[in-house]
Every structure is written in C-alpha cells, then in structure tokens.
Amino acid sequence: MMLCLGIESTAHTFAISVVDSSGRIRSDVRDIYRAPEGKGIHPRDASRHHMEASSKVLHEALDSAAVTMQDIDIIGYSAGPGLGPCLRVGAVVARALAGYYEKPLVLVNHALGHIELGALLTGASDPLVLLVSGGHTMLLAFSHGRWRVFGETLDITVGQLLDQFGRSLGFASPCGGKIEEISKESSGEYLQLPYAIKGNDVSFSGLLTAAIRIASENHDRLASVCSSLQETAFAMLAEAVERALSFTGKKEAMIVGGVAANRKLGWMLRQACERHGAKLFACPTEFAGDNGAQISWTALRQYRAEKKHISIEKSYVSQSWRLDTVDVSWRRP
Amino acid sequence: MQPRLIKKGAEADIYLIDWFGRKAVSKIRSPKPYRHKELDAVLRKRRTIHEAALMSAAKATGVVCPFIFFVDPSRAEIIMEFVKGSNVRDELTLSLCEKLGQCAAMLHSGKIIHGDLTTSNFIIDGKKLVLLDFGLAYYSERTEDAATDLRLIKEVFTSAHVEVKGSFQRFMKGYSSIAGKKRADRILENVHEIEQRGRYARFT
Numbered sequence: 424m425m426l427c428l429g430i431e432s433t434a435h436t437f438a439i440s441v442v443d444s445s446g447r448i449r450s451d452v453r454d455i456y457r458a459p460e461g462k463g464i465h466p467r468d469a470s471r472h473h474m475e476a477s478s479k480v481l482h483e484a485l486d487s488a489a490v491t492m493q494d495i496d497i498i499g500y501s502a503g504p505g506l507g508p509c510l511r512v513g514a515v516v517a518r519a520l521a522g523y524y525e526k527p528l529v530l531v532n533h534a535l536g537h538i539e540l541g542a543l544l545t546g547a548s549d550p551l552v553l554l555v556s557g558g559h560t561m562l563l564a565f566s567h568g569r570w571r572v573f574g575e576t577l578d579i580t581v582g583q584l585l586d587q588f589g590r591s592l593g594f595a596s597p598c599g600g601k602i603e604e605i606s607k608e609s610s611g612e613y614l615q616l617p618y619a620i621k622g623n624d625v626s627f628s629g630l631l632t633a634a635i636r637i638a639s640e641n642h643d644r645l646a647s648v649c650s651s652l653q654e655t656a657f658a659m660l661a662e663a664v665e666r667a668l669s670f671t672g673k674k675e676a677m678i679v680g681g682v683a684a685n686r687k688l689g690w691m692l693r694q695a696c697e698r699h700g701a702k703l704f705a706c707p708t709e710f711a712g713d714n715g716a717q718i719s720w721t722a723l724r725q726y727r728a729e730k731k732h733i734s735i736e737k738s739y740v741s742q743s744w745r746l747d748t749v750d751v752s753w754r755r756p
Numbered sequence: 757m758q759p760r761l762i763k764k765g766a767e768a769d770i771y772l773i774d775w776f777g778r779k780a781v782s783k784i785r786s787p788k789p790y791r792h793k794e795l796d797a798v799l800r801k802r803r804t805i806h807e808a809a810l811m812s813a814a815k816a817t818g819v820v821c822p823f824i825f826f827v828d829p830s831r832a833e834i835i836m837e838f839v840k841g842s843n844v845r846d847e848l849t850l851s852l853c854e855k856l857g858q859c860a861a862m863l864h865s866g867k868i869i870h871g872d873l874t875t876s877n878f879i880i881d882g883k884k885l886v887l888l889d890f891g892l893a894y895y896s897e898r899t900e901d902a903a904t905d906l907r908l909i910k911e912v913f914t915s916a917h918v919e920v921k922g923s924f925q926r927f928m929k930g931y932s933s934i935a936g937k938k939r940a941d942r943i944l945e946n947v948h949e950i951e952q953r954g955r956y957a958r959f960t
Binding site for chain 2: 558624
C-alpha cells in the first residue's frame, strides 16, 4: 500500500490530502480564500492566504489521516493550470517536503485531477466528461492516450459567467449557489438572452454582458434575471453535451468541477443524457470543487504507471497547461 | 411505409418516411423538456427556418445537400430527400479531408457559414459528397465567422480523428484550392487568434 500526500493551490483553495493506493481518501483538509463581496480572487492576496494556511492545513491533513511524514511514499502537487502566485505556494510546500523528507515529487495537471477523482468516486469507466468550474468549461473524451477536447468555451467559463454576474450585483464569490437560490423565487418568466452555440463549442461572453445589462434595468425582477441566466447557460451546456454524446456514441457522461454542485444543471444534464441512453455520473458535491484528493489520487496513478518523478531542480508550475497536452499512460484505449 | 426512426441526433430525430411514393427523411426538432418552454420554442423554430433557407441557398454555391420537400416551422419539421451513403466520421481519409475543405470553401464563397462543420455532417456516396445539418448556419462575410467553421473542424480532427495524421493540413489544401491562398491564409490566421482567446492557450 502506497500513501500519497497531494497539494492543491491553483486558485482560491489551499488543500492537502492523504490518499492511499486503494483509492481511500485518508484525509482531505481545505482552507479557502474568500474574496471581499463583489470582488474576484486577487492572486497576491490569495497566495498570501495560502502561505499562511499551509502549515495548519498540512498538520491537520497528517493528523486526521493518523500518519506522519515518514509514512508518506510520494508527494504530488498541482502544477497548473491556475494562478501563478497561488500555484507557486503549493509548489514551494511540495518541494520543501520532498527535499527535507527525501520523497519522490510528482506534478499533476489540476484538470486531470478533477477527472481522475471523479472517475474514482463515481465508478465511471469510459465517460464523456463535462468539466465545469471557474477555470474550465470543457467536454472531453479519452482517445489515443489523451483526453481530447470535443467542445469547450471559446471565451469565459461557466464559472466565470456566474461569478462575474453575481459580483456585478455585489455578491461574494463563488456566486453559483446564491444565483441558484434566488432563481427559485422566480415566477418562471423567461427574459430573452443570447444563446451562443458554435458547433460543439459554447461562448458565454455575450450572455454575461446581456445579463448584467438586463439585471441593471430590472431591479425588481432579479429572480427572473437569475433564472433566465441559468436557463440559457445550462441549456447551452446540455446541448453541447447532447452533441458530443451523439457524435462519440458514449454511453456514460460524467460531470466534475465546482459548477457540478449546481442542482439545476445536474437535473438538465440527466435528461439530456437519458435521451441518448447514456448514464450520468455526477461527482459528489463535496469533491466537485477543488480539493487535495484529486491531486493525491492522480499523482498515485501517474507514479505507479510511469515510475517517474521529477527532481526538485526541474519541478515547475505552468499557468496555462492545457489538459489536452497531457499524456495519460494508465488509461485504455 | 411506417415512419422509422433512423437517427437520434443531438437536437433532432430523423425518421425515414414515404413522401408521395418517394423515400424521404423527416427531421423533427422535438421539444426538449429540460429547456425553458419559451427558449425551446424560439430555438426550434429559428433553426428549422434557417436550415431550410440556407440549405437551398447552399446549392447555388455548388455544395451538394439534400433537396427539401416540405417545411413546417410550427412543428419544427423538415421533410427532405433521403441521401444514401456512409457517414464521413466513420471513414475519414486524407483525400476526403481535402474534399471537405473544398466543400467548405465553396460554401464560404457564397457567404454562408455552416456553424456546425463536423465530419459527422458529411455523407459520402461514391464520389458524391453531401453536406447536412444547416440548423446553425447563417449568412456572413466576416473572416472571423469563416474562421469559426474552420476552427471547429480542426477541433474535430484533433479529437475524433487522431489517427488520420495531417488531416487539417489536407483540409486546408482543399480549402485554398477554391478560396485562394491569400484568403485561406487570412482565415487561418484568424483561427489562430480564436484559439489564443481560449482558456489556457499558449501565448506563442
């Protein structure tokens, strides 16, 4: 049995988790940076938060797993994509631990982590993946050694759409939950918003501009604006999923990422999948958003398949590390 | 002949029917229960009308697409010619890539943007290449819009057809042979620009 300590610090979450090679999550401790209301993540403030939280999170992660650093076999860290200053904190902690305790260091693609953990927790074997978060809006399927992009956003992500819209109203990020809550009070009225599907891809920037404008003109109908925004954005995602299912013929779909916690989106996707005879696997809400287990588990799989680690001198972070450039040797076909 | 469901597409169901003694296809965009009623109605109606209009217009550019027999926007139904042959998605070759490129360039020369230019929307029957599914098509002269079509097929090549090496280059060869090298290069540059706008694109 191998134990991996995984460190996640791509954006607002600083997390450390201990996972064993049977896939049991021994511990998962997170500390989340909260931006002031109406503001987004400030990379410098977030990285300072991570720095200050790191020692406490590390101790709690080890304690609640009832292990010490000596028991750990490998150390994984999230090397990108993400915010540079935040990524560097995770990398520094990982290097320090790997150097001092002489443990192999493995770097992990954050997006791959979402998928691998989602597959572990849901049991999906060969799914079409919808990765929806603040950083990603992508439809992927595995073929020829990599996760291939069958559709994605051409501009901002669905997480950014919800957050930036919410922030324009003075909400605290992440705003998806609050927007869903307000939507429930809507009478069911639909306000016309731009619906932009381009083949298999989606575009949310026009929708964001229109939604902000409509919200500023309809203060008394905020619930309708929120629900119309959800209806439009999620219908676009559901259509993109239907297109990809129809094209690939996959019989499984899996939704991962922070926005996977949205109930309305899950409900719509379930129906979209049913139409194509596909089963929808939703990542459990507590592991949908950023966490350390996604990094530990992926590092373990990677290390066991490739038997490779990176030296501290050569370890790095990469703010723009696209998932479709990562070779995945442990998945077939 | 009883209508027979032959394909459940992403947004429409395709039935094989008898149309006054001819074998025909009925494409119905059925309501999607998960979508808001008003949004659903607008999308289904708009796409049905666009599809019928642009499919007819496309023929003037020399692109082969099915003949339309009947359109019913209220039911979001189009009855059209049945096209035999096989789906290009299932048997893509390099020479077919080139033909796809020629077809796209012809369409663009008529200021028509397909909007859903994927390999699964082409049928090949011997030498005849037929383009389907104009539901997302529109008129435009903008380089950016032509580039959107090319970016999409590039995405399809790199995701669904990894084993066909050099597919996009061959596609562009076909495209240039119709559109001219200068025009093709300009659109290609725009494709690159769109890619750079994407998430986590490399800033090269």
